[in-house]
Amino acid sequence: MHNKNRIWERIEVLPGSDNLAEFCRQVGLNYENFRKSYQRNNGPPDSLTLEKIANHFCLNLNWLITGKDSLTPINQIVGKKLKKYRKGRGWSLEEMGQYLCMIPQVLKFYENGSWPVSSDLLSNLSEKMDIPPHELIKEGDSAPVQTPKLKIFQPESLSTAPEIKSEDYVSIPLTDSSIAAGQPIIQEENIEDYVLLHIRAAGKRKNLVASRVDGESMEPMLHSGDIVVIDRDDKKWSKNRIFAIFHEGGLTAKYLERQQNLLVLRPINPLSQVQIINLDENPDPVVGRVIGAWKEL
Secondary structure (H helix, E strand, C coil), X not given: XXXXXXXXXXXXXXXXCCCHHXXXXXXXXXXXXXXXXXXXXXXCCCHHHHHHHHHHHCXXXXXXXXXXXXXXXXXXXXXXXXXXXXXXXXXXXXXXXXXXXCCHHHHHXXXXXXXXXXXXXXXXXXXXXXXXXXXXXXXXXXXXCCCCCEEEECCCCCCCCCCXXXXXXXXXXXXXXXXXXXXXXXXXXXXXXXXXXXXXXXXXXXXXXXXXXXXXXXXXXXXXXXXXXXXXCCCCCCCCCEEEEEECCEEEEEEEEEECCEEEEECCCCCCCCEXXXXXXXXXXXXXXXXXXXXXX
């Protein structure tokens, strides 16, 4: 059976699909066009129709098209929060689904962490559950990114690090985003300023560097322009940690997944795309683990 037929099979399990006229009215589809396409079954619905169906039923569009789930740490974190909220109120899937205006079968996918949560759905869940969006996407009760005390120091000359008391802070070079993963020594021309990190946050780490995040893929956790502190000696992969990656000529912060010779860069922003790095072509893209962040408010 071709994939196009399986798309129709997934549509057929949705509530109201046994009555095409009513189904189209609720979803906002042209009945005649949809009926002809359904009866002929000579191809999947067009992209606009699929998007309308996905939005109406809070479906994962990728699942509707391919039938595949997308288990990621973030999806599972949101799923656990949903399930904990439901169990805490003694609700069934049907009762929780009714409260969220979501069919129980769909809610189950989200609770299992099988589907990513869109920004619109995240806002809706936040409002209904009275939980801030950032609380829904962070694990446990601790922030996913530490926020140690940072200061920005702008010396008259960038040729040397600022003089500070060793018992208080360590000096970290703030570089432009062109810093590469395999660059052993930070060149003077790449240093913009110096970041002062309190020694309690730095611990025994020695090979630290700071840089600005570029892009919106880690919102709402990190925003473009935020300064992150990176431990260049810590490259041990962990699915629940954020790493700085040198990719496409710049620095990006992502969750990592390893699949054979591919490194999957997963954003936290549901509107951003997953990126793939072929490790055969780029064997050392990881700059290091992000241990802290600083932002202007």
